[in-house]
Amino acid sequence: MKPVDALKHRFSSAKAIDEIVFRDGKWEVHATFSSRSDRCPSCNSLVSRHGWSQSRFIDTPLDGKIVHLFIKRPRFICRSCSKTLTPVVPGVVESPRVTERLVSHVRFLLWTATSLRNLASSVGALPKTISELLKRIAEEARETTSTPTELGIHVLTLHENRHLVLSNLSVGTVVDFLPSVDEQIELLIQRLIAFNKDKATQVVSVPADQEIVNVATSHCSVARIELSLSAIHTLIAGVVSKLGAQESRRGRSGSVSRGEVERLSYLRKSELSDKDVECLSDGIQEGNSFWKLFDAKELLMSRWEMAECSAWVDLFRIWLLGLPSSYQPAFHGLLLLLSKAEQLQVTLSLEPTLPFIDRNISSLKELLLKPGRSFSPEMLVALVLASPFMTVRLERKVSIKGAGRMWLEESWDIGDQRPPSSAGISLENLVNLLSSVWNPHTPDTDRK
Numbered sequence: 049m050k051p052v053d054a055l056k057h058r059f060s061s062a063k064a065i066d067e068i069v070f071r072d073g074k075w076e077v078h079a080t081f082s083s084r085s086d087r088c089p090s091c092n093s094l095v096s097r098h099g100w101s102q103s104r105f106i107d108t109p110l111d112g113k114i115v116h117l118f119i120k121r122p123r124f125i126c127r128s129c130s131k132t133l134t135p136v137v138p139g140v141v142e143s144p145r146v147t148e149r150l151v152s153h154v155r156f157l158l159w160t161a162t163s164l165r166n167l168a169s170s171v172g173a174l175p176k177t178i179s180e181l182l183k184r185i186a187e188e189a190r191e192t193t194s195t196p197t198e199l200g201i202h203v204l205t206l207h208e209n210r211h212l213v214l215s216n217l218s219v220g221t222v223v224d225f226l227p228s229v230d231e232q233i234e235l236l237i238q239r240l241i242a243f244n245k246d247k248a249t250q251v252v253s254v255p256a257d258q259e260i261v262n263v264a265t266s267h268c269s270v271a272r273i274e275l276s277l278s279a280i281h282t283l284i285a286g287v288v289s290k291l292g293a294q295e296s297r298r299g300r301s302g303s304v305s306r307g308e309v310e311r312l313s314y315l316r317k318s319e320l321s322d323k324d325v326e327c328l329s330d331g332i333q334e335g336n337s338f339w340k341l342f343d344a345k346e347l348l349m350s351r352w353e354m355a356e357c358s359a360w361v362d363l364f365r366i367w368l369l370g371l372p373s374s375y376q377p378a379f380h381g382l383l384l385l386l387s388k389a390e391q392l393q394v395t396l397s398l399e400p401t402l403p404f405i406d407r408n409i410s411s412l413k414e415l416l417l418k419p420g421r422s423f424s425p426e427m428l429v430a431l432v433l434a435s436p437f438m439t440v441r442l443e444r445k446v447s448i449k450g451a452g453r454m455w456l457e458e459s460w461d462i463g464d465q466r467p468p469s470s471a472g473i474s475l476e477n478l479v480n481l482l483s484s485v486w487n488p489h490t491p492d493t494d495r496k
């Protein structure tokens with residue numbers, strides 16, 4: 049089909065297409081939307097014609113060429129209350145000015161987009177327009193989720209920006225995403241107030257962050273506030289990694305290199321490979337300082353896992369006193385944080401779904417940090433909140449074994465086809481979808 053015919057077909061429901069022109073590398077479709085005068089929505093008086101207005105709406109590109117739709121429509125004025133109005137055109141969104149088709153298209157493009165600028169220029173819009181559109185998409189998705197009785201607050205740090213992911217702990221879904229912006233804490237407070245108005249939140253799991261602990265304790269009066277064990281583990285692991293690196297520099301950590309120290313510090317004993325477990329037991333026997341520290345961390349974590357919630361900070365104090373005195377100052381900041389949490393009657397969370405959610409968040413982080421992608425805050429919010437509802441059509445090249453350098457174009461649909469659920473979006477689905485889109489050459493999908 050010729051492009052002009054394709055565009056005529058696309059806008060076949062429009063009553064009057066005035067002209068379709070190709071100008072400066074873009075398609076322009078000019079149409080007139082006539083409508084009879086109506087009654088004023090404010091005072092119900094009859095309105096009268098008051099000139100014409102023309103608005104530009106951005107539509108989905110056609111064969112890679114940008115399409116702009118110009119709609120001319122009458123303006124009306126109410127003589128009684130001086131209000132002016134323009135008729136509503138079906139199929140378009142007024143703010144930002146885009147077609148409904150473009151809204152779906154942007155959700156689709158979000159999967160493969162690399163930056164806001166690139167996403168905007170591919171459809172012939174200003175970045176500001178797309179950013180507004182993404183906020184709208186996120187807001188619509190946000191409205192479909194209901195209040196979790198067990199709320200998780202998690203930190204997702206990207207390029208030193210702290211984003212907050214709010215989850216429904218009982219089902220492992222995302223209920224909100226608060227990007228790193230100036231008013232982030234204000235947004236968090238608003239959400240907590242809204243959640244507690246709707247149906248009081250019973251449990252709130254908070255990250256090891258003083259500001260968030262304070263916000264949660266003062267805005268969720270009914271809830272039990274819990275610090276996530278895995279979040280505290282990350283903090284302790286950070287100190288262990290720093291101390292381990294110092295030891296390694298001084299040549300006191302035996303066979304463990306600095307790179308290994310960094311990798312191993314964040315693992316629990318159950319996550320070590322067989323070879324690492326062997327190194328651990330040899331290291332302890334030989335008095336290797338890094339492995340001794342690793343073992344001490346594991347001891348604390350297993351004590352906490354079995355702990356009575358009330359005495360959990362005491363357990364930490366006792367553990368700290370058992371460490372070599374040269375290590376103790378490094379844990380001082382953490383001790384301060386935990387002591388404050390104790391004063392606020394924050395308990396330790398042993399919620400079984402937490403490590404699972406945290407693991408998905410760190411997989412999401414890894415994906416988002418892949419080189420070549422720079423997601424704006426609006427893109428992140430829309431991606432996390434809304435895009436798993438959309439189907440993605442992907443095209444890729446598949447090599448055929450034994451056929452030399454032959455490539456086959458293949459396209460397939462992926463997506464979570466279920467309707468939006470009031471429990472929110474499964475974080476695991478999002479991570480799986482993103483990794484299949486961004487790493488298309490995984491072994492299990494390659495042709496044999």
Ligand SMILES: [Zn+2]
Binds near residue numbers: 088089093127129130
């Ligand atoms: Zn009126």
